[in-house]
Amino acid sequence: MKERYDVKVFLQMMCIFLFIAGLHIYARINAPVEVPVQTETAADTGTAEEAAVCRLTFEDEIYLAIGEQYVLPEGVYISQNEEVVSIRNNTITGLQNGTIRIIGDCSSYLVHVSDLYTMPVISSKEFLPCEAYTAQENEYLDSVLEYEVRQAGYQSRAGVVAAARFLLLRFPYKLNYFFENGRMSNGYGIDGEGRYYHKGLYLSEYKTEEIERSRTGPQIWGCSLYEYGRGRYSKNGMDCSGFVSWVLYNAGFDCGDLGSGPRVGVHDLSDLGEKVYLYHLDIDRVKPGDFVGLLGHIGIVIGMDGENIYIGESYWMGDLHASSFTYEEFLKRSKWSFVVLMDDYYRDQGNLEEMW
Numbered sequence: 001m002k003e004r005y006d007v008k009v010f011l012q013m014m015c016i017f018l019f020i021a022g023l024h025i026y027a028r029i030n031a032p033v034e035v036p037v038q039t040e041t042a043a044d045t046g047t048a049e050e051a052a053v054c055r056l057t058f059e060d061e062i063y064l065a066i067g068e069q070y071v072l073p074e075g076v077y078i079s080q081n082e083e084v085v086s087i088r089n090n091t092i093t094g095l096q097n098g099t100i101r102i103i104g105d106c107s108s109y110l111v112h113v114s115d116l117y118t119m120p121v122i123s124s125k126e127f128l129p130c131e132a133y134t135a136q137e138n139e140y141l142d143s144v145l146e147y148e149v150r151q152a153g154y155q156s157r158a159g160v161v162a163a164a165r166f167l168l169l170r171f172p173y174k175l176n177y178f179f180e181n182g183r184m185s186n187g188y189g190i191d192g193e194g195r196y197y198h199k200g201l202y203l204s205e206y207k208t209e210e211i212e213r214s215r216t217g218p219q220i221w222g223c224s225l226y227e228y229g230r231g232r233y234s235k236n237g238m239d240c241s242g243f244v245s246w247v248l249y250n251a252g253f254d255c256g257d258l259g260s261g262p263r264v265g266v267h268d269l270s271d272l273g274e275k276v277y278l279y280h281l282d283i284d285r286v287k288p289g290d291f292v293g294l295l296g297h298i299g300i301v302i303g304m305d306g307e308n309i310y311i312g313e314s315y316w317m318g319d320l321h322a323s324s325f326t327y328e329e330f331l332k333r334s335k336w337s338f339v340v341l342m343d344d345y346y347r348d349q350g351n352l353e354e355m356w
Contacts, residue, residue, distance in 0.1 A: 061110045062110070062111045065118050069091050087102065097115055122168075126173060127319070128222035130235070131205070133203040145201065157350055159251035160248060163250040167201075168312045173222070174320055175222075178242075181226075192219075193216065194237070195242040197246065197249055199249070204220065208220065222236065270340055278330075278339070287301070287352070293339075294338070295337070
C-alpha cells in the first residue's frame, strides 16, 4: 500500500515539474529579442560586463511617397526588398508600392510606400473625381494623415500645419469650393456638405455612416450635391472655414465646426487667437499655422521662407489651393486684411518646420 502511495506522489511531482518547465520554455520563446550592443566604455575597456542589451521591437512604422526619403538613426540596416525601399547611408527612399520591414542593430521599422499621395509640392491639380478611391485606399490615406500629424506633434502648431500641408500639397487632387448647406454649430445641424468635421478624408461611401444629418446628401468629396447658396449642383468639397476647422480637428484641436468670422457676438475661427490687422503687423511675428482673414473669409499660413509667405485656402471663386506672396505683396497688395496669431491657442509648437 505504501509502495503504491509513493508511486502516486512521484507521478504528481513529475507533472508539476513538467508544467513549470513548459511555462519557462513558453516565456523564453515569446520574450523580446535581445541583441547585445557594445557601449563606448565596453569598446574601450573590452569588458563584457559593461555591454548593454537592447530589445528589438517591431512597432515603428514609416509612411513614404514614391521618391520620398527618411533618415534613420545611425546604424546598420537591412531591407527585405530593395525594389520597394533603398537604403544608402542610413537614408531610406521609397521606390515603389509595397510594405517591407527594415531591420537594424536594435530597431525595426515597417515601411509603407505608396503612390496614393505625392511629395509635398504646390502644383496644378485636377478636381477630385467622384468615387476615385476605394474604402481600403481611404483608410490608407487616413493612416498617412495621422502619421504626418503624429510626426509633427499631435495637438501642436506643427501638427496643424502638417494636416493642412497634407491636403494641399500631398493629396493628388484639388477639392471644389462648396458653399456650405449648413454646419453643425450654426443651428442647421448639417454635416458633410461643404464641411467635414471628422477625422480623415471623406473619400469613400463608408464614411457617409459618420454623417449625423444631411440636407441634400450625404455625398463624399468629389460627388455632386445641390448647393443651396448658389442654386446649383456641384462637386462636394469644403468652404473656407470648413477647411480650417477640418485642419484643426485632425491635428487634435476640437474647436467646433466654426465659421470664418469676424462677426460681432458670434464665436468664429477669427476669435481663437490674437487678431492683428496688416497695417499694424510685424511679419516676424507670423508663423506657419497662423490664420489669415478678411471679412467672411479665412485661410491658414502653411509656410514661410524668409521672403515669401505661403497660404492655404478654399476660395469661393474656385477651389482649395495654396498660393504664395512676397512679404511686401502680402502686407500691402493682397486681399487679406488681418492675421490671427495662434501662439496662445496652440501652446505647443511641436516639430515645426517653416517650409516643407
